[in-house]
Amino acid sequence: TKGSAGQSAGVFKPTTEDYQKVYNAVAKELWEKDEYDDGSYGPVLLRLAWHASGTYDAATGTGGSNGATMRFAPESDHGANAGLKNARDFLEPIKQQFPWISYSDLWTLAGVCAVQEMQGPIVPWRPGRQDRDVSFCTPDGRLPDASKDQNHVRAIFGRMGFNDQEMVALSGAHALGRCHTDRSGYDGPWTFAPTVLTNDYYRLLMEEKWGWRSWNGPKQYQDKTTHSLMMLPTDMALVQDKSFKKYVEKYAKDGQAFFDDFSNVVMKLFELGVPFESKPEDRIKFKPTIDDA
Ligand code: HIF
Numbered sequence: 325t326k327g328s329a330g331q332s333a334g335v336f337k338p339t340t341e342d343y344q345k346v347y348n349a350v351a352k353e354l355w356e357k358d359e360y361d362d363g364s365y366g367p368v369l370l371r372l373a374w375h376a377s378g379t380y381d382a383a384t385g386t387g388g389s390n391g392a393t394m395r396f397a398p399e400s401d402h403g404a405n406a407g408l409k410n411a412r413d414f415l416e417p418i419k420q421q422f423p424w425i426s427y428s429d430l431w432t433l434a435g436v437c438a439v440q441e442m443q444g445p446i447v448p449w450r451p452g453r454q455d456r457d458v459s460f461c462t463p464d465g466r467l468p469d470a471s472k473d474q475n476h477v478r479a480i481f482g483r484m485g486f487n488d489q490e491m492v493a494l495s496g497a498h499a500l501g502r503c504h505t506d507r508s509g510y511d512g513p514w515t516f517a518p519t520v521l522t523n524d525y526y527r528l529l530m531e532e533k534w535g536w537r538s539w540n541g542p543k544q545y546q547d548k549t550t551h552s553l554m555m556l557p558t559d560m561a562l563v564q565d566k567s568f569k570k571y572v573e574k575y576a577k578d579g580q581a582f583f584d585d586f587s588n589v590v591m592k593l594f595e596l597g598v599p600f601e602s603k604p605e606d607r608i609k610f611k612p613t614i615d616d617a
Contacts, residue, residue, distance in 0.1 A: 336424045336450065338504050340608050342351060343451060344435065350437040351613040353414065355600025364519040366438040367501025372411035373435025373594060374497070376402065376428065378594035379462040382485045386468060391456035392427035404467035407507035428453035432594040439590065440612045442500060444521035445583040447590050448607035452600040470510065471542060474561040474568060484596055486589070492562055492571035493585035499525040509542045512554040523584075526576035527552065529563050606608050 355364055361368070376394055379387030393399050394408065415434055417428060429451045438446045468480045481491045501518055503510035515524040528547070534555055537546040545555040562568040575582040591607075 331507070334463075334503060338424055338451070341426075342422075342451075343608055344610055346418065346425055346430065346433060347610040348435050348613060349418050350415070350419060350434045351441050353418065354438065354441050355475050355613075357414070357572075359612075360402075360410075362502060362518045363381075364514070365411065366461045366519055367440045368407065368411045369414065369434045369438040370497060370500060371433050372415075373438075376431050376468060377596055378468075378480075378576065379466045380484045381462075381466065382483060383594075384460065385597055386460075387462040389432050389594055390451070390453045391460045393429060393456060393458065393461045395427060396458040396461055398464070399461040402464045402467070404464075404469075408503060409567075416522050422517065425451075425453045426453050428455055435590070436610060439465050439521060440610060441614055442519055443519045443614065445587040446612075447587050447594075447613045448609050449591070449594065450600060450604075451606045452602055453598050461538065469559060470508065470556040470558050472558060474565040477558050477561055477568075486592075488567045488588045489571050489585070490592070493570050493582065493589045495559070495562060496521075496523060496525050496575060496582055496586055498556075498559060499523070502563060503544075505541060507527065510544050510554065511539075512546075513543055514553060514555065514559070516553070523575050523579040523582045526572050529555070529572055530576045531561065532558065543559050588593060 340425075345610055354369075357365055363411040372394075373389070376392060382386050394405060395412070399405065400409070415430055418434075419425065419430055422430075425433075432453065433449060436449045437447070439447050466480075469476060478488070481494070484492070498514045499518070500522055502513040505511050515522070515528060517524065532553070533548040534545040537544050537554070544558060545560055547553040562572050575585075576595060
């Protein structure tokens with residue numbers, strides 16, 4: 325068949341331009357649906373892509389973004405994934421519009437789009453993920469528990485194959501979005517501009533004074549100046565641990581170093597466990613739509 329976009333899934337061979345069209349469609353919805361939460365679906369889309377990818381276990385090669393198994397219970401019902409239905413539902417009309425893309429490629433592409441449209445760095449991306457059935461759901465407990473310390477952070481991200489520097493570089497994503505009492509139980513944003521990616525997360529960790537919040541919810545920190553920002557115990561672990569802290573200092577001082585390292589580590593996260601046929605040099609750099617907004 326002649327296979328134009330969206331016609332026959334088996335024959336159609338999408339090009340870079342076709343993937344850019346998907347990117348543009350996600351970006352358009354992101355900008356249009358600006359009444360959600362702090363004014364953007366960007367943070368929750370990034371969290372979906374990360375939770376899809378962060379189930380990876382290097383030792384067994386299981387989990388990761390390949391498969392998009394969070395479409396199914398039990399994985400969709402894992403406590404760590406509470407609230408991510410918002411992101412999956414947001415992407416459903418895009419999937420209908422471009423039926424040739426797999427959910428697993430779409431979720432990670434949308435994560436890249438969210439980072440870039442929230443003024444973050446370009447994150448090179450490549451397709452090749454295939455959706456898998458419910459039998460590929462990962463067991464509960466692979467995603468991090470925010471109430472824990474640096475040993476837990478190292479165990480979880482070490483299992484995926486990350487080193488200390490990469491763990492800290494990734495963590496800057498908490499500049500974005502917020503905690504919701506009806507999802508994680510925690511409450512509030514990490515920064516004052518939760519829909520723009522900056523190195524503010526590191527700056528606040530270094531420069532702000534933090535204390536325990538007194539409330540009925542789970543143990544979390546609040547800033548002593550405005551009482552309107554939060555840090556999770558796992559966030560604070562990054563300045564309580566010497567090896568982590570040196571990278572926090574670095575990224576607090578150098579926003580460009582953060583962007584460069586963040587781009588690399590997010591790219592790596594989204595590719596964990598994916599059996600690509602393409603080569604690293606085939607990665608696509610999507611053009612952000614905010615350049616011409
Ligand atoms: Fe998060 N994260 N994350 N996270 N996360 C939450 C929200 C977001 C952890 C816990 C939480 C990363 C690491 C860790 C985002 C992106 C990333 C919430 C709040 C919790 C509890 C959920 C809610 O209530 O809605 C823990 C324990 C992590 C390991 C230390 C990554 C590095 C920072 C890997 C990452 O990219 C984003 C974005 C959000 C905001 C979601 C939103 O809906 O606003």
